[in-house]
Amino acid sequence: MAQIEHVSMEAGLASALMQRRTVVVGLIILAVFAFAAVFAPWITSFDPSALSVRDRLTPPNATWWLGTDEFGRDVFTRLVYAGRVSLLVGAGVAFLSSIIGIVLGLLGGFFRRLDGIVSRVIDAMMAFPDILLAISLVAALGGSVANVIIALSIVYAPRIARIVRASTLVIRELTYVEAARALGVSTWRIMLNHLLRNMVSPIIVQATFVFAYAMLAEAGLSFLGVGVDPETPTWGTMINAGRQYIGDAGWMIMSPGLSITACVLALQIVGDGLRDALDPRISKEL
């Protein structure tokens, strides 16, 4: 019985999402970028780092769909390969910051004695402007894709932790948690089975937004030259490389900028749609 209800609830969520045209558009945009990132070598026949100095700064044409850069590399090919790194960073940060945030939030929300310190740490971490904290962390850890993911996860984990903590404070007072405790269920199991499972949806919503912020932040770091290695193509490094040629070869920064915007916008639309679908009360109010 419970199983059937569970399935129908998820089906309800899916159909509620699909009824919003904008959410469908957002999901399609993300699917296109994800597809291009995964199947990059099959989508383009160029090598992302193949130099062709003779063809440098060629405007978009039939061969080079989005033109070439200052070394004669194909911008479309680099765009597709850069999407791999940019999306990997976004997804990696969404995942890792959720893990850190869940642990922190559960500790703070569940154990009263830890709550004071956990809440203050969250407040303190949120006091740092995200880019400033991220570049300082990358400066300390060193600039690689993995370190950028770690740095941005530290930056955004407090956002997840705050939500997990708030949900924990509410749920742990509910009767079924009390009942479980009275039955002698271990604290560990209560946290996993009763608390965490009931806050999956707000975490997913927040992680979607973190995905979007992380993509913007990674682009910002790469643009500043303090993120991943400048030779690694990401949408941010492409814009940074193109800024010197903006007057003669505007196409070098157009496509990466539009790609970041499209992905971040799509993620925000999907995040908003998810939140509304999961919490019908909010969707009516807003």
Add this chain to the structure above:
Amino acid sequence: MLSYIARRFAGMVVVMFIVLTVVFIIVRLAPGDPAALMLGPDATPEEAQLLRDRLGLNRPIHVQYVAFLAQVVSGDLGTSLFFNRPVTEILSARAEPTVFLSLFSLVIAITIALPIGLVSAYKRGSVFDQTSVSLAMLAASIPSFWTGLLFQQYLATGAGWFPVAGYGGPDAGFFERMRHLVLPSIVLGIVNSALILRFSRAAMLDVLSDDFVRTARSKGMSEWRVVLRHALKNAMIPIITVVGLTFALLISGAVVTERVFNLPGIGSLVVGAVLRRDYPTIQGALIVVAGLYVLINFLVDMLYLAIDPRVKY
């Protein structure tokens, strides 16, 4: 009320203490010998030893931590390794463009977002509302440095309406320096208007459905007065909160925007310090910026006490 202020103040001090601890840890996260990292590969072991002595890196970690706290509390942020001058001095020399850029862009963001947010809430569900909400989402999705580069190229280099970059040179007067901040402030203002628009719309929606608004209407008060005197006044509290929270966002935006327009502000200073591994400067900038954020949000809370008679703790 006094005890609330005291409690809130104590909370602020604790958060500041954790901020300092976090900064202390970040700077010491770097693997290997920080002195060797700072000096680069050409340094001799003697030079590294000298720098370690100067920075106190030879002492045990807890002694370093206590010394660091004592130093910061006494108002000393250390000495920049690159400029060889006190970090506080460098920060104050670089503060002007960042402070004015943040202020101007905040004013621009509020000027754009507040009226649109209010009208949106008032005409909820209309074409105007849907358009402005969609545009706000778009503005929050565009990387600010990309908008900055495009504006710079087309409005400054191309059309010549604004100075392209820089801060007017060493002899520029105050007005000339501010003129260089106009375009960067517009870029940053547009980016930051997104959040304020969403918040002011939500706050106004909340208030418009309240009982006292209905009462005011049923008294036959003009719609204009209902919205401005009753609804807006009450919607101001959440709006002020978000303006306080926008500070961190503003500084993040300023860091990147300063690099686009080549402004000699705190953002450029930190990025330069990261590239030069000038840890005392990074550390000092983090402390000052996070400290300001904590202080501003404390003041915002105090402002509630002043403007909202219902808030009595």
